[in-house]
Amino acid sequence: MESDTPPLDTLDLQLLHALEIDGRASFSRIAEALGVSDRTVARRYERLCAAGKLRVIGAADSSRSGAAEWLVRLRVLPHGTEALAHALARRPDTAWVTTISSGTEITCIFRVPAGGSVPLAALARHPQVRDVSAQQLLIHLMNGRWRGRTSALTGDQIAALRPPYPNEAAPVSLIDLDRALVPALAADGRATYPDLARRLGWSESAVRRRLEELRRAQVLRLEVEVDPAQFGYSAQCVLWLTIAPAQLIGVAKALGTDDEVAFVGVTTGAHNLIVVTVLRDSAALATYLTERIGALDGIERMEATPITSYTKRTAPRS
Template structure:
């Protein structure tokens, strides 16, 4: 990624796209009180520098998929190649390198009821250990505040995407299996380009995308390195929580500005969170002051995130 510095307009643009990843630049420009050309130029600059990407993210609950959170402990030197191989798989939604290159955490999306494809991973000569947990539920319904704090309440109201419609499960079609990977790469791809790329008519692509958005089976996330926003430390928090306190503690975590994701899982660690902090001192304060004050956390493991091979989901 080229060196990039974000100014106030960039931050407003990123917040706007987080509210509606496919909002026309003309609409964004009107709310931000700048020209269409300025908004388009700013976005293209960030895209060209590989600093920002709008990616489509499906909601597994509505597409009939299960999510498995998998931890791989890897021999030194093997992490990068394994992480990038996992990132190229269509059934992975999130791949991160942690613990200074000796661990990988990723999410597999599989047909509901099916297991995560762990057998091949366990046979890999550079993987020492494989630990899989079913991700039972996403418990955080807002975005990380570090990238959604640039706009006023009035601007947010003007840009927020339409309210969802029917929340019933949405069976994926042959069109979806072509469309969704294309949108995961570029969530702002124009309809004519999408139609040409996947070999369907523009009208069919437009209609199906609108249906998926209306049902909330498809959302759009803005991928941006928190370091560009002044947050240099990210950490996975593996928490073992008393069952009677799980909901209360999860609710407390989702209200914290440091939190980017909270989910309930199977296994010894029944709650997992991602904390994003200004620096190591801020993470220390969050862990020792904030988390230690929550009654019901019986055990906690912290795993520093060092890099991402694939970002989309959890939608932080």
């Protein structure tokens, strides 16, 4: 995300934190919590979006919509990486399309409906792909989002912005409207109700009611896509860990509390734990790998692959 716009200031950081709490919070509600004008918040949001520094998107929670998540690794020829990554990003069934290992590998998440499958054979036939493998994501273990972008607000501000949805929600069955609404929100999680109604051909009241039902049931999540480099964190890495089975959950939970960690997932396959780390620089990464990861009991093998770039940032549920 290259831009000539100024670096993030305190208000930018507060706005990003506010959107992490409620991606569809009105500008007036955010402004009240931050103690600034509605117009100031709107201008900041528009500036960050126009500069490519911020995007709010909607995504269905796989665990509540009956889908399975598969982590797919594609080892590719370097000259074809960018085109293939963009092709994968355009697919509605992918999330978190990431180039790693200096452009020689693409890692992505496929969200597959119940009874569906990952198109491994088609991917393996692609002329730029040298090897493809898949591991199912079984459990997500995090105590919250990456704290590097959720530390700008006070407790009172967080409480004022938190949406009034229960921690435990009754499941809902997806309907025809949802199959159009969720992709529309994936393009713009803050699209207005009138705009969504026009695009989907449903009444504004129906769209408003259904969106709130999906959020209350925790089927629809709102994610904030923002590059950690904007916060001064330039070393992002995917760790593929093999943990002794008896210690797997304990290690996963422990890493999920680390400020350096953005995502932890238990998987099938030889590597049974995936961890995404976000650190200031390569020296901090080296320290984390040797002093934190190296000190944990039960780790049998580790592979660290630096993240080169993101093509699609819709992360797995966390």
